[in-house]
Amino acid sequence: MTAGHGPNIGHGFVKYVLIDGSGEERALVMPAQISPAQRSVAGSLTAAQSIEVGGRSYWTGDDAQLGGSPLTILAADRLEHPVFIPALVASAVSRFGYLNGAAAGVCVTGLPATWASDLERARALGKRLREGHPAYTSIRVIPEPLGLIYAALLDTDGRIVGDSALQAGAIGVIDLGHHTVDVAIVRSMLPVASALDTWQLGTARALSGIRSQLSARTERELSLYDTDGAVRDGWISVAGQTVLLPGGWDQPLIELADQIVARLTESWGNGASLDTILIGGGGAELPILTAAIQARFRHAVVVDRPQTAIARGYARLARRYAAEQR
DSSP, X not given: OOEEEEEEEOXXXXXXXXXXXXXXXXXXXXXXXXXXXXXXXXXXXXXOOOEEETTEEEEEGGGGGGGSSOBOOOXXXXXXXXXXXXXXXXXXXXXXXXXXXXXXXXEEEEEOTTTTTOHHHHHHXXXXXXXXXXXXXXXXXXXXXXXXXXXHHBOTTSOBOSOHHHHHSEEEEEEEOSSOEEXXXXXXXXXXXXXXXXXXXXHHHHHHHHHHHHHHXXXXXXXXXXXXXXXXXXXXXXXXXXXXXXXTTTHHHHHHHHHHHHHHHHHHTTSTTOSEEEEESGGGGOHHHHHHHHHHOTTEEEOSSHHHHHHHHHHHHHHXXXXXXX
């Protein structure tokens, strides 16, 4: 069977899962940012890995910080940018060790829930992905939160292995992303079109407030990526010393959690009509957010490896499509 590609080009991080022809599943996570590559300084012992797109070389992920002003695009404009998505995709595939069109296979990717029905946006995303990796044999674009349930339902060959409750029940899905929160309901493995929704309640707004607070208290300039790491670790490095986060640092996240729960309650009530609720996305690794959701919805569970779960579901669905094409 050919490879299954699951690129999730998030607004905060690129999550890419690749399942090769033998069924081995590998995952990659890197910041969704790029910058033009520059010549190494004379005398450097190492050089940052660059990727060529459109005849120009770029640094991606953490290496993009070397450029001084890395580019990251949160809005739908990223679908029209000639380099941003292609550079991130090409870099991800090369980091798996594949170059020059290797790892041919089916690609499944996604857009925020309410964007996915926009054919123009779906076509634009497919075009940018193929510019980054021309070896995709086909590309399918689905609503992003559905990747969560496919990660739980499918194995690495794309076969349905999830328990009967997931197969036959009514499942609520919550994708806590960097820029948006996306929700869906799946009944007997069929997505309910009217239940797909996208809210501008991603973690970026809370991280921005936390960044301002930490920068003021430590006199250290921080990026959103630095702040995200500090929140996950519970500390920050200042002048080579480990400094614990100050009291009250989490207030923006607490406020965001309240807003997310309010929107979920508005849409789902107490969730009694749902058999279970799956929580995933990078924000699902922040206990402040997940604890608030689980306090309101006792049957909500955080999926395994939540940050890469959507990409994992994409790649497993891609393998299912590849098997159907044989």
